[in-house]
Amino acid sequence: MTIGGPKVLIVEDEPSQLELLSYNLDVEGYDVYKAETGEEGLLILQEVEIDLVLLDWMLPQTSGLEICRQIKRDKTTRSIPVIMLTARGEEDDKVRGLDTGANDYIVKPYSIKELLARVRAGLRNAKGGLGVNILTYKSLTMDLRRHVVCLGDKVIHLGPLEFKLLRILIEAPARVFSRDQLLERVWSNALEVETRTVDVHIGRLRKQLNAVADADYIRTVRGFGYSLDKVA
Amino acid sequence: MTIGGPKVLIVEDEPSQLELLSYNLDVEGYDVYKAETGEEGLLILQEVEIDLVLLDWMLPQTSGLEICRQIKRDKTTRSIPVIMLTARGEEDDKVRGLDTGANDYIVKPYSIKELLARVRAGLRNAKGGLGVNILTYKSLTMDLRRHVVCLGDKVIHLGPLEFKLLRILIEAPARVFSRDQLLERVWSNALEVETRTVDVHIGRLRKQLNAVADADYIRTVRGFGYSLDKVA
DNA sequence: GGTTTTTGTAACGGTTTTATGACGGCATAG
């Protein structure tokens, strides 16, 4: 086992898969830790300073989903990127369950090349800030790769502009953006757009979210702008 | 290590993060000092004339929060800008706990570009006066980026004018501002405003604060004006 | 104590800002 490479924890109940992953990551110079159950994985997380977790969706006892939640609940492990491994048919569940805080996901069967790329991106992300594919705020999640937005277990359909708008907001939750800032970032350089148009789109976004949410996710800051900020 | 650049102290327990930060700051020409625990950091602060501190929120022994408090308690280190590094999920705690006196905060995952920008802003601030994002007085905090005011752990909603007013006051705590000074700074150049209007707004501000506070935060100086000054 | 001056505050009307429904234009898909 290489010493000094980034520490990756694999949680996967199927031994053959586990071996395959382990081997490939080892070859790439990662320091690999293995677990066959979620519980085992959590134990390792407490003992070792893991840099990234590969977590199978389906696990014998506690599900990967629940394990992910626990990882994200604990302050000491929260910032560790988690990549979920999920079988093709589980995609729908995944959409619903992405509010666990996972940073990315890979659908089986995956190519090793893709997996390694995502692992690299995940590590880069933890350190730098790029490569995020899932954005979350409270129970709101945006899957950038699939262009899907969920609130809790409900899928929300947004138009392109609304999607962009929400993305800006969710990338810096609670921060207030002025209408002009939003115009600049969402509408790019379209100069011939009224400032008030932002209001309308915020309104549309709000309506869609509130149709599902238990509380308003968008805060209006009078005289300044808007922010993604769930109050209750 | 470059000699002569501004001295930045990084306190971060995760070695990979520490290295990453260190490297990037070094490249930018800063004189970097590293610590893996708060205690270590405080020691360095006493020995070296640090210009800015990057402080991780979560630290093994004493928390970053507590370290920040200690930095701000000591007269010799009080004026050094502190930027807190905090994970996404800790945001709520942060809003509540920002009465530590930190000057700014960055939410992980952050882009290096953003971090460097904030470091520059922090240094500029220390020397000039711009770039502060968090203002505090006793247990009252204003988060300018988020446009949120907290007293203890309660969020207080203020209108635009009240917000501006409080900002002027909190930027120079205990200093007394005359009604005319406040008119000039809060109402800018609006000439057609009665002097007594200030009273009313101070009153409104007071009411909102006192609804939550244990003591009056605004002191009336008869014949002169007002100041932010908690008596009891 | 009584008077004067200054400050506190409730209340009101007016203004500004934001929310929202409706409409026509435009593009794209069928």
Added chain:
DNA sequence: CTATGCCGTCATAAAACCGTTACAAAAACC
């Protein structure tokens, strides 16, 4: 070519905020 969905603007409604006034309360002065 028609239907559908999305977008930008406008008009109007609703809400939040602001400045003033009037009177009550407090402090200062004699």
